[in-house]
Amino acid sequence: MNTRKQHVIDIAHQLFIEKGFQATSIQDILDYSGISKGTFYNYFSSKNELLIALFTTLFKKIEKGQDDLLIGQDPKNIEIFIKQIQYKYETNRANKLLSLFDEVFYLNDEELKQFLKRCHIRSIRWLYERFIDIFGESKKPYLLDCAIMFRGILQNNQKYNSAANNSNVSIHDIVRYSVNRTVTMVEEVAETGEQLLPPELLDSWMPNCKKTNKAFQQKLYHSISTLKKSLIHNEDQAKYIELLDFILEELLHSKESRKFLIEMAIRSLKSEAGSLEKKELQQLEQLVANYFKQLEEAD
Amino acid sequence: MNTRKQHVIDIAHQLFIEKGFQATSIQDILDYSGISKGTFYNYFSSKNELLIALFTTLFKKIEKGQDDLLIGQDPKNIEIFIKQIQYKYETNRANKLLSLFDEVFYLNDEELKQFLKRCHIRSIRWLYERFIDIFGESKKPYLLDCAIMFRGILQNNQKYNSAANNSNVSIHDIVRYSVNRTVTMVEEVAETGEQLLPPELLDSWMPNCKKTNKAFQQKLYHSISTLKKSLIHNEDQAKYIELLDFILEELLHSKESRKFLIEMAIRSLKSEAGSLEKKELQQLEQLVANYFKQLEEAD
DNA sequence: AAATAATTGTACTGCCTGTATAAAAATCAT
């Protein structure tokens, strides 16, 4: 990667650590890195893209560090696992990755959200597979649940421990404590047979990005809600809202959206709309047209 | 409370559920509730204040609901506890409270953050005290850890279960499963004597809001970082940054800030500052003056 | 040296939160 671009990422990372993502303006990044706005948008199409680039490099680094710890070692050895987790959390802490991750997850950007979800699932899957190494194939049906709970236990212990900053407990202690709890849990649920989520779910989570679909949903939702808003004080409000809700429903929740119905609904709205809504309706029409075009291409 | 004001809160709540807090603009709230901007800012001093008002009413409602379930019942009975937790999570889900809470925690507003932290600690304390009811005084030293871990287990189980929306596991099952794990954990740590956080910490967390202090910190930090930024291309950058960092350090991390040193530092900066920085320096001076005044009043 | 690509500076759009204020409407006190 371009060293200049990497330099911008590093500066941004530093600023995100100090002030948080949302509190850091693009102008801040420009001032500190000494590049111009044009160059920034030549490198990244948006602030969120920069964040994705940052996360990508950090996650790669962490994954590599974790994998290196396993090389030439016995995967069954739980001490290695502890070292791996400890490494991850120490790196996270140094980079304030967890806060950043939390802060950013609920931003109103489908692409970013999908990316973060994928990272998330990836790390759960990693845990799950390491648990198979450690606890054996026979415990498999319970290990997704245990991976999820281990994550919760560790994360919360870590969070409250750093809140109690006077505490002299080290990350190593926290990891060991959390692992100890998990070992007992695995034994217990394997004994009683209790299960919440079957591990097969992981497969259905992984490839299922549907990125374009989600982005479409967001745009669609935005368009419909703008239209609804512009109708608030209209006398035939109820009728129009019904039509808009129908379009939404038909596009998102029916197995196969009926194109002619939706087109008819939009036409009907257009014929009675004021000039203000007309522009928005045209956008909606375009959006729907693109959606169907894309569907046909996929066949 | 004013019914009109409550109505605005309800409308806002609905919008936050549908679109999220950040994606809902004040204009949206005005349009849907039919009030004017002036009235809005008469009711709430900011969007964040509105959110605090919303959280306050919701939390009160949940706490009351939980307490009502305990009336006339045996506090030792774990079934009642399960019902209480189930009630809380069902209400949370209906109100999307957890997402809202997560979304909003990292906004750049100290007052809001302090408020949310207090809510957080409050709920952990509630768990801890219920655990004392259930598991007995003898287990007390381990019950803060267990409350924290229970929260993590439950929250994660719940999160992944709703992600796997095809799952037919009910909230009740998730709560019961999580409680079962916790019961074993309590026994285990009481046996082995492992402890991360002593419960006495709760007391030191609770009253210690230091709201004004935190708000001051935020303003101070902002002021210093603006000044730093304006010095980026200054030749004596390093010297000034050193001075600024000293002021920050002395004000925030020394037991008793030495007023005369800080005033001297600011004077020295002022004497050599450009006109641009002068305005910002004056604000910093004012901020520091107010801080010391407040300290003296507190004595 | 010419052609191509990267970078800069600046002005712009459009959205946002929050402020200011004068006019209108509603409520209260006498």
Added chain:
DNA sequence: ATGATTTTTATACAGGCAGTACAATTATTT
């Protein structure tokens, strides 16, 4: 009921933000 006070409205405004547009300049390739 009327005069005083508070609440509400409408509207314009300030300042900050992300992102776009584009012509002028500087680097890099060929």
